[in-house]
Amino acid sequence: xxxxxxxxxxxxxxxxxxxxxxxxxxxxxxxxxxxxxxxxxxxxxxxxxxxxxxxxxxxxxxxxxxxxxxxxxxxxxxxxxxxxxxxxxxxxxxxxxxxxxxxxxxxxxxxxxxxxxxxxxxxxxxxxxxxxxxxxxxxxxxxxxxxxxxxxxxxxxxxxxxxxxxxxxxxxxxxxxxxxxxxxxxxxxxxxxxxxxxxxxxxxxxxxxxxxxxxxxxxxxxxxxxxxxxxxxxxxxxxxxxxxxxxxxxxxxxxxxxxxxxxxxxxxxxxxxxxxxxxxxxxxxxxxxxxxxxxxxxxxxxxxxxxxxxxxxxxxxxxxxxxxxxxxxxxxxxxxxxxxxxxxxxxxxxxxxxxxxxxxxxxxxxxxxxxxxxxxxxxxxxx
Numbered sequence: 001x002x003x004x005x006x007x008x009x010x011x012x013x014x015x016x017x018x019x020x021x022x023x024x025x026x027x028x029x030x031x032x033x034x035x036x037x038x039x040x041x042x043x044x045x046x047x048x049x050x051x052x053x054x055x056x057x058x059x060x061x062x063x064x065x066x067x068x069x070x071x072x073x074x075x076x077x078x079x080x081x082x083x084x085x086x087x088x089x090x091x092x093x094x095x096x097x098x099x100x101x102x103x104x105x106x107x108x109x110x111x112x113x114x115x116x117x118x119x120x121x122x123x124x125x126x127x128x129x130x131x132x133x134x135x136x137x138x139x140x141x142x143x144x145x146x147x148x149x150x151x152x153x154x155x156x157x158x159x160x161x162x163x164x165x166x167x168x169x170x171x172x173x174x175x176x177x178x179x180x181x182x183x184x185x186x187x188x189x190x191x192x193x194x195x196x197x198x199x200x201x202x203x204x205x206x207x208x209x210x211x212x213x214x215x216x217x218x219x220x221x222x223x224x225x226x227x228x229x230x231x232x233x234x235x236x237x238x239x240x241x242x243x244x245x246x247x248x249x250x251x252x253x254x255x256x257x258x259x260x261x262x263x264x265x266x267x268x269x270x271x272x273x274x275x276x277x278x279x280x281x282x283x284x285x286x287x288x289x290x291x292x293x294x295x296x297x298x299x300x301x302x303x304x305x306x307x308x309x310x311x312x313x314x315x316x317x318x319x320x321x322x323x324x325x326x327x328x329x330x331x332x333x334x335x336x337x338x339x340x341x342x343x344x345x346x347x348x349x350x351x352x353x354x355x356x357x358x359x360x361x362x363x364x365x366x367x368x369x370x371x372x373x374x375x376x377x378x379x380x381x382x383x
Contacts, residue, residue, distance in 0.1 A: 016363040021292045032341040039269040040262040042255045054343050061345040065352035072356030084131035094121035095162045110166050120346040122171050127354030134307035137186035170334040182311045221332035235268035235327050246275030262343045267327040290317035296362035309361040312354050
């Protein structure tokens with residue numbers, strides 16, 4: 001056992017990190033390994049790969065992801081701000097390069113290959129953007145004369161414009177929702193909140209009118225007879241087949257025909273093989289991570305840590321909610337990974353980076369360290 005009198009970096013981390021939150025995240029990672037083993041072999045076999053191709057790569061991605069998560073959780077709030085600025089800048093450059101020379105897949109340019117590794121730069125941009133936006137909102141409460149809110153809006157428009165050019169409307173809506181939540185948490189006037197919500201709704205309506213891909217998905221959701229709904233119908237059948245306790249590991253039927261059973265529809269595979277009970281347990285884990293982080297963030301006296309941890313928790317929770325809602329046909333189909341459960345290297349690494357920052361920002365820190373950050377007085381006036 002570690003003594004509280006020790007003053008090593010690891011002992012200080014161990015006694016200040018939120019262990020229940022850390023444990024829940026590790027449990028989600030372990031669940032992802034089990035479900036990858038259940039869902040991916042049939043997909044790999046169907047496309048002529050080794051049955052354990054996706055499973056072995058999922059485990060391979062988890063190793064560096066865990067190191068990223070652990071390493072980032074040691075950082076101070078100041079180091080988190082600096083690293084987020086660097087990573088966001090690099091991700092924006094990679095998105096521009098992807099739009100320029102990236103291969104077009106199904107009408108979109110979202111991936112670029114560097115050193116033999118496929119990278120989706122938009123995944124990397126999400127957590128770093130949330131931290132920078134939180135930083136700017138915190139500065140606006142500390143120094144009202146600084147145009148920090150306007151700068152956050154400019155960054156939002158820049159990132160959203162690049163995502164629309166890919167196009168990736170799912171990530172665009174996710175970023176808009178998280179930014180809007182931060183805008184609200186930062187105490188902005190309600191007229192601005194409603195105004196931005198109206199602009200978002202107008203943007204979605206414009207996408208429906210002028211982007212056939214978006215219009216097609218919304219029409220199929222409203223009227224399944226208007227187009228191909230094979231994947232979402234098969235996913236719903238998986239829930240019916242599994243019942244409360246599932247058909248048993250390896251006994252699922254849906255994964256044999258679902259092209260994305262290891263990514264977008266892994267939740268349906270979990271329901272069919274392990275039952276609705278496991279799905280509810282997973283839902284409880286995601287909810288625990290979000291609620292625990294929000295409660296710790298609310299108790300934090302540092303404005304930046306409060307906003308950043310809240311934004312990262314909302315990003316994590318909304319992404320999970322979108323994936324599960326698509327599987328249950330509650331919203332139109334959208335390719336969005338289930339955090340730490342779905343296969344995807346860029347997604348797992350970026351999630352590990354975001355969750356690592358959540359752990360770092362919710363660590364218990366001495367009051368002197370909080371006050372040294374320069375936000376304590378702003379926190380008292382904000383409250």
